[in-house]
Amino acid sequence: MKSDITSRKDIELLVDTFYEKVRSNPELGYIFKDVAKINWETHLPRMYSFWGSILLGEYSYSGNPMQKHIALSKLTAITNTEFSMWLRLFTETVDKLFTGEKATEAKVRAENIARLMMHNIQTA
Ligand code: HEM
Structure with a gap:
């Protein structure tokens, strides 16, 4: 049975599963691989901290996501199409793995x- 997001382990499962989908998605994968040339070993822990701070009150994330995505949008098109796909994959991942107040909060945030x-x- 599914339960809510309550621990760092849950956050890591959510983030890992989500970015697996992103990496193999035709509309999003190349942005990470070819445009941002992402280093997953550093990106994934940053994302654990980001979601851990939002959902578990960790205070472990410091960064400026807005600035990063604005810079990224100057290199490649990031439009409603890409955002809709990102949100669809995120929502699908949350719903597949979890249910509850924090799971809903993750999707709303x-x-x-x-x-x-x-x-x-x-x-x-
Ligand atoms: C079309 C949608 C999106 C795309 C293509 C995208 C892509 C990326 C890429 C390529 C990076 C790495 C940037 C770098 O290190 O140079 C990044 C970082 C990040 N993204 Fe996104 N993103 C999207 C939407 C979102 C959304 C909706 C959120 C939040 C809910 C988010 C949160 C973050 C965070 C927290 C980072 C880390 C920033 C840092 O290094 O501190 N992204 N994203």
Whole structure:
């Protein structure tokens, strides 16, 4: 039976599963591989900290995601199409693995941040 997101282990499972999907997605994978040339060994722990801070109150993340995504959008198109796909994969991952208050919060926060990112990219 599925349960809620309650531990660092849950966050790591969520993030790992989500980025597995992202990496093999035709619309998103190349942005990470070819445009940002991501180092997964550093990116994944940053994302554990990001979601751990949002959902578990860890205070372990420091960074400026808005600035990073604006910079990225100058290198490749990041439009409603890419954001919709990102959100679809994120929602699918949360729903496949978890259920509960934190699981819902994860989806709501992702949607709100995505909306703000889109707005900032479009007006940058
Ligand atoms: C189309 C949608 C998105 C794409 C293609 C995308 C892509 C990327 C890429 C390539 C990076 C690595 C940047 C770098 O290290 O140079 C990154 C970092 C990051 N992304 Fe996204 N992203 C998207 C949406 C989102 C959303 C909606 C969120 C939050 C809910 C998010 C949160 C983050 C965070 C926290 C980082 C780490 C920033 C840091 O290094 O501190 N991203 N993203």
